[in-house]
Amino acid sequence: MLLKGRAEKIESDGMVVRSPTVTIRLPTVIRLMKYIKRSYQVRISFSKKNVLKRDNFTCQYCGTMDGNLTIDHVIPKSRGGESCWENVVVACQKCNIKKGDQTLKEAGIRLLRRPARPSFLFHKNIYHSAPKSFVKNWSKYFPNDVIRA
Ligand SMILES: [Zn+2]
Incomplete structure (x- = not known):
């Protein structure tokens, strides 16, 4: 996507890949140049x-x-x-x-947050399997309750 100009690099942690002709700093965060609207609503099953x-x-x-x-x-x-x-x-x-x-x-107890149907679920495992530098870069793009660094 970066090479074809469909996305731009926002953040990188300094990791680089090299070919004989090209050197690319690997991004940890990219921004899509065009918003891709999904034509369907993903329905997350209740479980x-x-x-x-x-x-x-x-x-x-x-x-x-x-x-x-x-x-x-x-x-x-x-x-x-x-x-x-x-x-x-x-x-x-x-x-x-x-x-x-x-x-x-x-x-006599309160809820931390009112429960609602989620439209999006982020898989926690992504954080645990990703390099720490990625998680650090991603943390500012998510609400505080999504990532616990
Ligand atoms: Zn409790």
Whole structure:
């Protein structure tokens, strides 16, 4: 894309590739010269795995990433709460037990973020498998809750 002028280099970490005739500084961030609009909406399937990804493997009540993470119905199932993106969050076992069959108000706890259907899920593994210099460069382009450096 860079060679064909379809993208420009925004950042690089200094890594270089050389051929007999060309030397290219490898980019870590590029900008597309033309916005590519997707003609279809990707529908992310509702699953425990995807709820964990949406909530960044973080309890939505206390913010911990430790311990056994569970899936909690904000409005309990016993109160008619549905199993859907808007009513399900990641909760640590401690918070899940504390909340039990109560509403947020009854339990006296708050959500860190209102749950919603995600339009995009970023795979955490990309960060773990990428060189540290890439992650450092990418971090300023994502919201704080996406990357934990
Ligand atoms: Zn918790």
